[in-house]
Amino acid sequence: MEKKFEELYKQYLSGQISQMDFELLKNKVPLTSDEELWDLMCDDLSTSSESVKMSSESQQRILQNIYANVKEEKRQTRVRRFLRYAAMFVLMLSLVGGSYWWINSLAPSAPVYTYVSVKAGSKRTITLPDGTRVTLNGNSQLCYNVVPQKHREVVLTKGEAFFDVTKDASCPFRVKVNDMQIEVLGTEFNVRYHEDAIETALFSGAVRLTSEALKEDYRLYPGKKSIYKLASHQLKICDNDATTDARWKEGYLAFNSKALAEVLHEIEDWYGVRIQLRNKKLANDLLTGTFYNESLESVLSSLKMQYKFNYHTDNGTIIIE
Template sequence: MDKKLYQYFSGELTADERLELIHRIENDGQLKAEFIRLQNLTAVSQLSSRPTDRNEGKSHFKAFTNQIERNIRRKFFISFAKYAAIALILITATVWTTLHLSDIVIDSTMNTLYVPAGQRAQITLQDGTEVWLNAQSTLVYPSHFSKKSRTVEITGEAFFDVAQEKKRPFIVSTQHINMEVLGTQFNVYSYPDAGYIQTALVEGSLRICEKQNGKNAILLAPNEQMTLKESKMSITPISNPDHLLWRKGIYSFDNERLIDIIKKLELYYDVTIKVEDPEIFNVRYTGKFRQRDGIDEILHLIQKIQPFKIERDRDNNIITLTK
């Protein structure tokens, strides 16, 4: 038996400890069942917890025993039924409070998951939805979704495999758009400094709505991607499906300009990359790199295709590329 349960009913826990216990109870079916059982027993056994209630209880008990002594069996059964009904109402109210009020407390608890540079993470939400987070990305999500909707916030890049629930839409919010789904797989690229937002749909359907202009909304089909840049939405086929391999720790670039690759590498590895010769910007590259190789190894691999010099200022976290 969990010691915290006894401390809870004896009033020995602080407010933070009580809230922590409620979170554990919600996620542990066996612990929740034991909590309800103890709460019901406590409610029935402590119907008179205050001194005035105990005195009143003694008075009623004395009258109750007098009825027995007078052998008025009919009144005895009526009184017993009343007490049983009161206990039943109290137990029902206790169970309702445990199942519903605890949900309200947990619903208000928001969690934040941040992934540092050069890392990635995967999390399974309360409804079974799986989320992968790329480097320097933040996911804000509730410990327990409400009964009407499932809403999370993302900054950076994330891939969602949403658990299907027809009655509870899943809503992903970024700094500029909201995406509503019922069950689907899609990728969101929404770094604040990227200058654009891009969503690629793998399967299912996805409704995308601009926050500042609710009328500016589109419905995305599988294998399509939406790009929002300067308040303009455009839909195109997914240009590079291998880009989604970042979930497995692989960065894929397909005929992309070095300037575009550099911008992503800066975000992924939290480093500043300066290019002294603009001609280098327009050179295009195709290749796949492992995330764990790090920024230095990736640049050295690119360097073999189009020679350039690499200077690293580790004190200021700056990399300079020159011809």
């Protein structure tokens, strides 16, 4: 396999490819054998820290639609072209951070859902079929339809995500989180879904918040944030916190009057580790602070100095005494 093609593929897979190099990658795909494509894609999918997964039923539906596009080809070339289109399908599906322009022509009769999972300690930016960019924080998962249709809807099943939504006045963009729906036309906002609440911080545009559990709809405007309590189904609107909201995208691990137990949970997601707090007296102590691109050891040492605790590692778990 040409080394340049493999380098372009890996750049695209990591979301670090330029538009010029992306065009070059597309031009090189038809010049690469199906066997080489398949081997490269399988290798990268098996070693990737993030995953795009799809049910076998959905895979079969897409492949059937790919086949429908080439069924009028002459019979002697049909199988060869089907393999080529199938290889292109797997290639573009594996390129999580890329464009899904190619799949518009498939027009399946039913939605084809997939999801992106980002493991703790990682971050990932993907581009949805409509051009909307979504950056996922560690330990997050997003579900969406890979084939553009008349409506745009994604589901944040866990974690935190920043949305930069492509504007389309005729087709609102909706994010479903638990029993809440966030509807926008074109805007930038951050959604954090944790065990007891959903926080939506708006930076531009406007969003509408709805839920069957709420007595009324709510609208957010730039600089405002909503906090929706899952247990009580109560929603309040306040100002964005410039010191913490969406700062994770810039490499900041920031807290403002947050209980230490919650802080440790965020540290777990940030660094991909497990932490056990045995000193329960510290669990509800409120912490305010900011760490910027610091190592796990540096963060733990700072907390140790403040709280005077000791910690050690036991079978991969950090134990705080």
